[in-house]
Amino acid sequence: MSVDNGTFRELMGNFATGCTVLTLPDESHHGMTANAVSSVSLDPPLVLVCVDHDTECYERLEGGADGYCLNILAEHQQDLGEFFADLTELAEDPFETRPTTTEATGAPVFEESIAYLDCSVEAAHEAGDHTIYIGRVESGGVLNGEDKPLLFFRGEWDGIADE
Numbered sequence: 254m255s256v257d258n259g260t261f262r263e264l265m266g267n268f269a270t271g272c273t274v275l276t277l278p279d280e281s282h283h284g285m286t287a288n289a290v291s292s293v294s295l296d297p298p299l300v301l302v303c304v305d306h307d308t309e310c311y312e313r314l315e316g317g318a319d320g321y322c323l324n325i326l327a328e329h330q331q332d333l334g335e336f337f338a339d340l341t342e343l344a345e346d347p348f349e350t351r352p353t354t355t356e357a358t359g360a361p362v363f364e365e366s367i368a369y370l371d372c373s374v375e376a377a378h379e380a381g382d383h384t385i386y387i388g389r390v391e392s393g394g395v396l397n398g399e400d401k402p403l404l405f406f407r408g409e410w411d412g413i414a415d416e
């Protein structure tokens with residue numbers, strides 16, 4: 254016996270997270286909002302992200318994309334979080350209008366993010382309707398260490414209160 258989908262979502266919604274946009278090294282750029290992200294190992298430096306089988310991101314990773322970049326979003330980047338979750342439109346493609354660079358894997362790094370982790374795919378483990386992609390962190394950096402993070406809690410965007 255296990256809890257139903259709605260109950261599970263509600264339970265996990267109580268686990269406050271940061272928010273990332275995962276970008277892929279494909280030539281035709283693609284991004285996906287992701288908060289099922291965790292640190293895995295210090296030595297070697299490994300992270301994980303869980304990707305839904307119903308997403309284009311999954312199709313591209315299964316289709317041969319061999320890396321990803323986790324862009325850790327700042328509070329002022331909520332529009333990117335919404336856009337890459339397919340919740341809202343933007344007037345222009347953020348890959349064209351927002352400052353980006355590339356590092357080890359070639360996946361776009363949004364330079365206004367707080368920090369990024371650029372990873373090669375080390376392993377993939379299917380788990381239910383998601384696949385867990387373990388990434389080896391090839392390069393990374395804190396870009397805007399003074400910015401506050403974008404948070405997600407109980408189905409809502411949130412932030413850290415001002416002191």
Ligand SMILES: Cc1cc2nc3c(=O)[nH]c(=O)nc-3n(C[C@H](O)[C@H](O)[C@H](O)COP(=O)(O)O)c2cc1C
Binds near residue numbers: 285286287288337339
């Ligand atoms: C805050 C937030 C976090 C999300 N985290 C994940 C996640 O970790 N993994 C995932 O597969 N989808 C996650 N999603 C849903 C995807 O962002 C959404 O399905 C997206 O439209 C998939 O994009 P694609 O099909 O264009 O690749 C999240 C959505 C939101 C709003």
